[in-house]
Amino acid sequence: MSAPTVTRQPAVPKPWQHHDRETLLDTSSYLIQRDTVTQPDGSDDFFEFHQASVDGALTVAVDDQGRIAMVRYRSYVHGEVLTPPGGKLDPGEDPLEGARRELKEESGITAVTWSPLGRIALMAKSTAHLHMFLARDLTVGEQELTGTETGMTLEWWPLKEAVAAAMDGRLLLSGAVVSVLMAAQAVGATGRA
Incomplete structure (x- = not known):
């Protein structure tokens, strides 16, 4: 099976930019981080994620x-x-x-x-x-x-x-x-x- 044909090339987004990190929750098995970022569209925002200690x-x-x-x-x-x-x-x-x-x-x-x-x-x-x-x-x-x-x-x-x-x-x-x-x-x- 071949990959689908791309009919329109998307604009190349800017990379995410990381500015700061705040820890919202830190337990023995769970860590929630909030990063201050500039998104690919250029707007500033927060990005919250789970940072795993193990896979x-x-x-x-x-x-x-x-x-x-x-x-x-x-x-x-x-x-x-x-x-x-x-x-x-x-x-x-x-x-x-x-x-x-x-x-x-x-x-x-x-x-x-x-x-x-x-x-x-x-x-x-x-x-x-x-x-x-x-x-x-x-x-x-x-x-x-x-x-x-x-x-x-x-x-x-x-x-x-x-x-x-x-x-x-x-x-x-x-x-x-x-x-x-x-x-x-x-x-x-x-x-x-």
Whole structure:
């Protein structure tokens, strides 16, 4: 599939200019900044954003039947959610190591073969990124759940059904949607379930 043809060249905007920064909220896990800026159109304004202290990692683990591991749990903010296993990286933790740790903790799964799927920004006004991986050659063991993960269950979904869930809104979390679609593309491209 080729890129769309550009029929009109937009004016080249001026770059954003940063003048000052004020911290509006600083907690152990959340930092909200307000920058005084000059926008690309030349007007002065404020730009507020979440400055993340760590990124996240998420793993689409594919078994030898072509199913993917999904975890279902009750989120404080969103209620019941379904997603491939993942979570916050520890400070200074390598994304792949964090993905391995989160996969083991949330699902009890360890994997031999790992491939990067990509990295996305979680929101336009956050510096947080989500690192996504594809894992194969799996061994399933015991979950190592934290207090917030109590009651988390492991489910095995056919990849095709997980893609349908991503497309019809059953997967609420943006990282879950993107990672499932990227995994489907990667598995389709390799021809290996």
